[in-house]
Amino acid sequence: MHVRKAVSSDAGELSALLNEIIRAGGTTALETPLSAAEFADWFIDGEFSLVCHVAEHGQSLMGFQSLSLYGDPPKGVADIGTFARLNPKTAGVGSALFPATRAAAKELEFINATIRADNVSGLGYYAKMGFETYDRLLQVPLQDGTPVDRIKKRFRLDARHHATPDAQGADGVIGKR
Structure with a gap:
């Protein structure tokens, strides 16, 4: 699998990939x-x-991962979104993408992921990548009114990420404010 930056000409194939995930339901807030x-x-x-x-495999785009500032997150924070093709499903797409995304985020303090509580595979993926839960949004309604919690996870990019507890602030949070 080859990872590269997305270009505008990828938008048609990637929107089709995303729209298939949206139509399937159950994993994305979109x-x-x-x-x-x-x-x-x-x-x-x-x-x-x-x-x-x-992430490319052969001539096909198998998935994508983005960082954005949509919704005006705090300074030093960006939101991540990870999407992998449903058919054919290919293992390891998110794991292949994350090192490139992490490298591109080096100026950030942390990356935020907000995952639907019913998205078991998404929650597992972000945990596997080292994201830690820090908040939960309760009963966020879908378009049809169905309430679904959102789990907020973050990946710290600060060099002190692996610091000892003595380096933590009184609230247990490592890093700048």
Whole structure:
């Protein structure tokens, strides 16, 4: 599997990949399919997009991972989104993408992932990558009104990430404010 930065010409294939995930339901907070132009704006070259990487296998894009500033997160924080093709499903897409995303995020304090509580595979993936739970948003309604909690996880990029407890602040949080 080859990882590279996404380019605008990837938007058609990637929006189709994402729209299949949206239609399947149950894993993404996104509920409305995106056109290729909307996809490019949201994930590749829009105002809030920081970086988007794709995983290629042969001539196909197997998934993508993006960092964005959508929703005006605190300084030093960006949101991550990870999506892998449902058909054919290919193991290891997210694991292949994360090192490139992490390297691109080196100026950040931490990466935030907000995952639906019913997205068992997503929660497992982010835990495997080293993300730690720090908050929970209760009963966020889907478009049909169904309430679903959101789990907030973060990956610390601060050099003190692996510091001893003595280096932590009184609240147990390592890093700058």
